[in-house]
Amino acid sequence: MTQPEPIILELNADQGCTEIESLCMNCHENGTTRLLLTKIPYFREVVIMAFECPHCGFKNNEVQSASEISETGVHCTCQIKNARDLSRQVLKAETATAKIVELDFEIPAGAQRGVLTTIEGILTQAIDGLSLEQPIRKHMDEELYNKIQSVIDKLTAFRDAKEPFTFTLDDPTGNSFLENLNAPAVDPQLEIRHYVRTKEQNEALGVVAAENPEAEKEQKDKENMNIDVDEVMHFDASCPSCKGPCSTRMHLLNIPHFKEVVIMATTCDQCGYKSNEVKSGGAIAPKGKLITLKMTDVEDLSRDILKSETCALKIPEINLELTYGTLGGRFTTVEGLLDQIYDELDTKTPFTKGDSVTEDRKHKFADFLSKLDEVKEMKREFTLILDDPLANSYLQNLYAPDPDPNMTIEEYERTFQQNEDFGINDMVVENYNEKGEKVKTKVEQQKKTEEATK
Numbered sequence: 001m002t003q004p005e006p007i008i009l010e011l012n013a014d015q016g017c018t019e020i021e022s023l024c025m026n027c028h029e030n031g032t033t034r035l036l037l038t039k040i041p042y043f044r045e046v047v048i049m050a051f052e053c054p055h056c057g058f059k060n061n062e063v064q065s066a067s068e069i070s071e072t073g074v075h076c077t078c079q080i081k082n083a084r085d086l087s088r089q090v091l092k093a094e095t096a097t098a099k100i101v102e103l104d105f106e107i108p109a110g111a112q113r114g115v116l117t118t119i120e121g122i123l124t125q126a127i128d129g130l131s132l133e134q135p136i137r138k139h140m141d142e143e144l145y146n147k148i149q150s151v152i153d154k155l156t157a158f159r160d161a162k163e164p165f166t167f168t169l170d171d172p173t174g175n176s177f178l179e180n181l182n183a184p185a186v187d188p189q190l191e192i193r194h195y196v197r198t199k200e201q202n203e204a205l206g207v208v209a210a211e212n213p214e215a216e217k218e219q220k221d222k223e224n225m226n227i228d229v230d231e232v233m234h235f236d237a238s239c240p241s242c243k244g245p246c247s248t249r250m251h252l253l254n255i256p257h258f259k260e261v262v263i264m265a266t267t268c269d270q271c272g273y274k275s276n277e278v279k280s281g282g283a284i285a286p287k288g289k290l291i292t293l294k295m296t297d298v299e300d301l302s303r304d305i306l307k308s309e310t311c312a313l314k315i316p317e318i319n320l321e322l323t324y325g326t327l328g329g330r331f332t333t334v335e336g337l338l339d340q341i342y343d344e345l346d347t348k349t350p351f352t353k354g355d356s357v358t359e360d361r362k363h364k365f366a367d368f369l370s371k372l373d374e375v376k377e378m379k380r381e382f383t384l385i386l387d388d389p390l391a392n393s394y395l396q397n398l399y400a401p402d403p404d405p406n407m408t409i410e411e412y413e414r415t416f417q418q419n420e421d422f423g424i425n426d427m428v429v430e431n432y433n434e435k436g437e438k439v440k441t442k443v444e445q446q447k448k449t450e451e452a453t454k
Helices: 119-131 134-140 142-159 199-205 213-223 298-302 334-348 359-376 416-421 442-453
Strands: 018-023 030-039 045-052 059-065 073-080 089-092 097-100 105-107 115-118 165-171 190-195 232-238 245-254 260-267 274-280 288-295 304-307 312-315 320-322 330-333 382-388 407-412
Touching: 089 119, 089 165, 105 119, 115 119, 119 142, 134 142, 274 304, 274 330, 288 298, 298 334, 304 334, 330 334, 334 359
Parallel strands: none
Antiparallel strands: 018 030, 030 045, 045 059, 073 165, 073 190, 089 115, 097 105, 097 165, 232 245, 245 260, 260 274, 288 382, 288 407, 304 330, 312 320, 312 382
């Protein structure tokens, strides 16, 4: 049986495009739209569209994402302090919302088409859009003109790097990016946070159907099913690589000297794609956990490691730092995890390869990958640090149940911000009756009585 031809091909000079006749919205005559479905190296699948009308000369172009919607949304916050920061590349999807915090100026989702530009380019486009009808406003409504002009003047000052400001980019699809100028090291001016979409956001993106009480009841019944420890459950899914049908397996695993976890593995028979993810079970630990291992021997690479989706990873010797949520949950060996990190950085990191990247940045990133390769081949000793605020990560102790001389495990109190990020501050787990109803404490009852008597 022959394999179907892929719809989206790698970007190359010989690749053709599809031309279709379409209506010109300027003169209402027929023009030509050219479509190119391609895969940009080290990034993802996109649809490039270009329209041209031979009658009035109107031209237009647009870029849309053709890749799957990520499991989580992304929120980027960047402190813009100088002209160098204004040159940061931005991939802003049509579903993304950009905001200038100091002005409370927001470019809502859908207001601009998907575009690959810079922060300076976004500011310039916003200034041009606001300035478009200013001469008319000056004569029709001078008060409105003055208000908009003050915003334009402020945006111009930001664009010319005369004043610092905070730029945020929020995309529920997770398909937008903001360049890290210090990659692969952590950028102190850039904060990237991944979050779980709300039900309303999923419905707006078409990820889930509208509310259906019967379907929700059926889903709850499935969620309440008990899974036997020795049972492997199978689910039908679609392959993230070729979009064909594939199978996902789920299994409960009890890790010795740790806890019970859920392992999920996806395999595609058509294209050979494989992936696995680990979800930790049980209650949230009262304290976070910091695991430090001094890697001194090749045998250390074979240690089992469970890196949860809430775990940050550091290797200080090569300035490698993965923030919370990077790579998701993984249950593998130290060697396997380092291989995955190398592959992700080498093949999927945006703004590190291509014509738009400077030679200095290319050499810097290549030098970092060379150091990472030495680490995963154990050509140099290094320190592996796992920092998990929810204590859901595990690193095998080869001397168990005795202490490991090269490994230290520390427990620490989570900060308020960490509890806030994981939603712990809003959890109420005390003072409930058997029916799950909240029972007022004596303090709450006394406060209510005092308010009633006032």
